[in-house]
Amino acid sequence: MEYLAAIFAISLLVAMVLCLELGRRYGLKNHVDEPEKAATGKRIVEGAFFGLLSLLIAFSFSGAVSRFDHRRGLIIEEANDVGTAYLRIDTLAPAVQPQMRDLFRAYLDSRLAVYRAIPDVEAVKNAIARSTDLQNQIWSLAVESTRVPGSHPNAGMLLLNALNTMIDISNTRVWAALTHPPVVIYGLLFVIALVCAFIAGSSLAAAKSHAWLHALAFAFLTCISIYVILEIEYPRVGFISIEKYDQALIDVRTSMK
Numbered sequence: 001m002e003y004l005a006a007i008f009a010i011s012l013l014v015a016m017v018l019c020l021e022l023g024r025r026y027g028l029k030n031h032v033d034e035p036e037k038a039a040t041g042k043r044i045v046e047g048a049f050f051g052l053l054s055l056l057i058a059f060s061f062s063g064a065v066s067r068f069d070h071r072r073g074l075i076i077e078e079a080n081d082v083g084t085a086y087l088r089i090d091t092l093a094p095a096v097q098p099q100m101r102d103l104f105r106a107y108l109d110s111r112l113a114v115y116r117a118i119p120d121v122e123a124v125k126n127a128i129a130r131s132t133d134l135q136n137q138i139w140s141l142a143v144e145s146t147r148v149p150g151s152h153p154n155a156g157m158l159l160l161n162a163l164n165t166m167i168d169i170s171n172t173r174v175w176a177a178l179t180h181p182p183v184v185i186y187g188l189l190f191v192i193a194l195v196c197a198f199i200a201g202s203s204l205a206a207a208k209s210h211a212w213l214h215a216l217a218f219a220f221l222t223c224i225s226i227y228v229i230l231e232i233e234y235p236r237v238g239f240i241s242i243e244k245y246d247q248a249l250i251d252v253r254t255s256m257k
Contacts, residue, residue: 004230004234004237004238005227005230005231005234005238005239006227008186008190008226008227008230009223009224009226009227009230010223012190012193012194012222012223012226013219013220013223015190015194015197016193016194016197016219016222016223017197017216017219019194019195019197019198019201020197020198020200020201020204020212020215020216020219021201022198022201023197023198023199023200023201023202023203023204023205024201024202024204024205025201026198026201026202026205027201027202027203027204027205028205046199046203049192049195049196049199050196050199052192053189053192053193053196053222056185056188056189056192057189057222057225057226057229060181060185060189060226060229061225061228061229061232063181064229064230064232064233065232067176067179067180067233068232068233068235068242070176071173071176071177071235071242072242072245074169074172074173074176075173075242075245075246075248075249076245076248077169078111078166078169078170078173078249079248079249079251079252081162081165081166081169082104082107082108082111082166082249082252083252083255084162084165084166085104085159085162085163085165085166086101086104086252086256088155088158088159088162089101089104089159091151091152091154091155091158091159092142092145092146092148092151092152092155092159093145093148093149093150093151094150095148095150096141096145096148096151099141100138100141100142100145101256103134103137103138103141104138104256105253105256106134107131107134107135107138108249108252108253108256109253110127110130110131110134111131111170111249112246112249112250112253113127113130113131114127114128114131115236115243115246118236118237119236119237128174131170135167135170138163139160139163139167142159142160142163143156143160146159146160177236180233180234181233186226186230189226193222193223193226196218196222197215197218197219200215200218201215228240
């Protein structure tokens with residue numbers, strides 16, 4: 001999983017170079033002098049293929065960046081929600097506060113463990129189960145504690161609303177992490193890139209040998225673009241990482257004296 005983007009990009013590069021060569025051989029074998037109108041029509045169709053590839057890469061890149069920004073924003077939002085709920089523990093009776101604070105510290109530790117465990121699926125599941133169990137404990141204790149003498153009259157409204165928001169954002173983050181384009185999109189990118197490579201190779205048949213530099217540059221840049229898209233799309237398992245934004249949660253954990 002960690003090398004998914006690299007494997008995909010390298011496989012695509014090898015396949016595109018192969019298609020360039022196959023296209024060149026096809027062009028040499030079937031080269032004929034075409035009328036200008038026929039050649040123009042052929043170039044229009046070829047241009048449509050390259051335009052489709054460009055659009056798919058552009059939309060995929062835009063969507064990946066948008067989802068990256070959304071996930072990054074959710075980290076800050078979760079840090080704020082946990083911090084707000086923690087502050088509202090002050091509305092509970094003094095005798096109950098130490099236990100609740102201990103649960104919050106354990107809860108935030110378990111949340112950080114979820115993200116640190118990626119891409120180990122089993123470890124992630126265990127960490128999520130642990131954080132869910134702590135959520136239930138925190139909620140149960142909060143419901144009981146708001147009725148304890150010494151708690152603020154509005155403790156139930158203030159604390160329970162904050163806890164509800166804190167629990168909701170954890171679920172939102174899980175599903176945001178699992179939200180990706182259908183695999184068929186990347187399959188389509190792969191196929192269209194190969195078709196375009198074949199067309200480029202065919203066009204090289206009548207060109208000088210140094211034109212291969214342009215074709216290889218096209219293949220390389222296409223693969224690099226798709227590699228970057230995949231890295232942004234899966235920011236917990238690749239070179240482009242979102243982990244530094246977890247510092248917002250770590251700062252909240254540090255403030256829990």
